[in-house]
Amino acid sequence: MKDALGIRIQNLFKSFPKRDVIQGLNLNIEPGSFVSIVGPSGCGKSTLLRLIAGLESPTQGELQLSPQPPSSFSFVFQEPNLLAWRTVYENVALPFELSGALKLISEEDKHTRIMNSLKKVKLEEAVSLFPHELSGGMKMRVSLARALVSSPQLLLMDEPFAALDENTRFEMQNQLHQLWQEERMTILFVTHSLFESTYLAQRILMLKGEGAKLALDHKVDLPFERTEELRTSESLNRIVRLLSERLRE
């Protein structure tokens, strides 16, 4: 495993023509940590993620990934964002075709890595299916496999499981956590669900109000292993209650 990526954000501003979304954000993300971001709709969570990914550029301030490039990160969108005319296998292979850095890998290696990441999301049986033949959960898993195929040191996820039914969502959460335990890449996970944020993360950030102020930075003190009992445990609920109060304040 390569070194995970850390993120250093200093005095970050981001303005759109009609709104100053982020005003003076300071933040340090430890390499290898699992951090979730919560906050009311429209507070700037996606914007923050897109800034980190380089899809938007900051109006002002500093945003550093360390170690410096060539660093690899992947982005998982709320929609699976699959190409309808490509099979599962071909969708996962897409990063190899596009990214200059990944093109140099030998064909054999590419194949191994594609199959490996499909195995990680338990989709090795579905390689030759097209997206319209998959369930919502399977689509999301393909999307995750595509993100993993480049062995990212940082995984940026924007409400990836929001559209899934509860069973599938729980399953995906467990798979994701398992994956993180094995690979220890840094994960930034945006979600609307306070339960989800608590169940998954080591640290919860709450952005809130004008300028996306950091309203809460909470270290989650739960056992490292995520088990089904934990979902309904008192210790988890206490944290969710705290978050919920802070959100309403």
Add this chain to the structure above:
Amino acid sequence: MKRYLPSFFSFLLLTVFMELLVRQGAVGESLFPAPSSVFKTLGELHGEFRQAFFETLLNVLAGLGLSVVFGSLIAFIFSLSDLLKKSILPFAIFFQTVPIIAIAPLLVIYFGFGSPTVIASSFIVSIFPIIANTLMGLESASASQKDLFRLYQASRFQTLVKLRFPQAYSHIYAGIKVSAGLSIIGAIAGEFVGGGGLGAMIDSARTQQRVDIVFGVLLLLSLMGLTFVATLALINKVILSRRPFASLPQE
């Protein structure tokens, strides 16, 4: 095949109905020929009809073929630049409304009598829907799909080939379907002024008051149109069965 049965029956019914109408003397034979006499004429003059049919068909295929090649090429090139695109899209849409019959006489002056004029006329009417549809199709990729390609630092060309073009498939298909119909209209307009093919046959039948010939030609023209539509639908089906480009339900 079953889907076409109702329309086949209504065609049959209409034919029988018209036949009866003419035989009863409700409609004059000089205005509307009895279907039986149209078929008789088709049989008697089948040599002429066949020659004219294939002449027109060849010109239509040439015009449509050129439209598909140049139309998509132009759309591809123009889609690479926002400025170029904005400068051509309004024209592509506007030109679809210009009646070809008004331009056709000009073409005779430029290209003389015969095939070149007919092909040009067919080409001119059928290229614009292809340009317009292809351009619109190339724009139809979603913002998050484009973001995905940006994240992997895909080049403009890669994005065009691997995202925008396949995403445009169903738009392009729709454009070609419209163009196929228009290319026949364009060719006939061209033949009215430039001579040759079924268009000229209508024109000379008009001077001889031979409505039966006119209707024979009309029958052949609709046959040509139907064949085009059916062929395109078949090609589309074969392509989609291999690669599900269209997100829309298949026709």
